[in-house]
Amino acid sequence: MSFQHLDKEIAHLERVFGLISANDRIPLSYWRQRLLMLPRTALMPAQRARLARLEAVLRSLEQSVRTLAGKPPLRPTGT
Template sequence: MNHQQLEKDIEHLEQIISHISAEDRIPLSYWRNRLEHVSGAVLVPAQAKRVKRLDAALCALEKRQKA
């Protein structure tokens, strides 16, 4: 994945994950798969930090969904 596409994907996930809930019509598993795809790329430290924050936010949503 090229750097520009990776950056766009991270930005998109940051926008979406900050606005979704466990009850949205698109399942959280879809967003988990998208995040895992991004996580598998070679990331610079700043991107890795952003992806880590996204993972934490998505984990919180997944925990609320299970509760």
């Protein structure tokens, strides 16, 4: 993967990660796989930092899903 292609892929993920939530149609596991597919060996320091931020955002979203899964369902108001 060329430097430019890798940079474009990171930029795409940055845009998407700014918009996704735990309730999206595309599961968070898909985005985790997209991150894991990126080569780590020839990254520039700035690219490593950008990927670290993306991984932190995704971890936060995954944690919110686990937290919500552990809570009882909400009842409608007024009951």
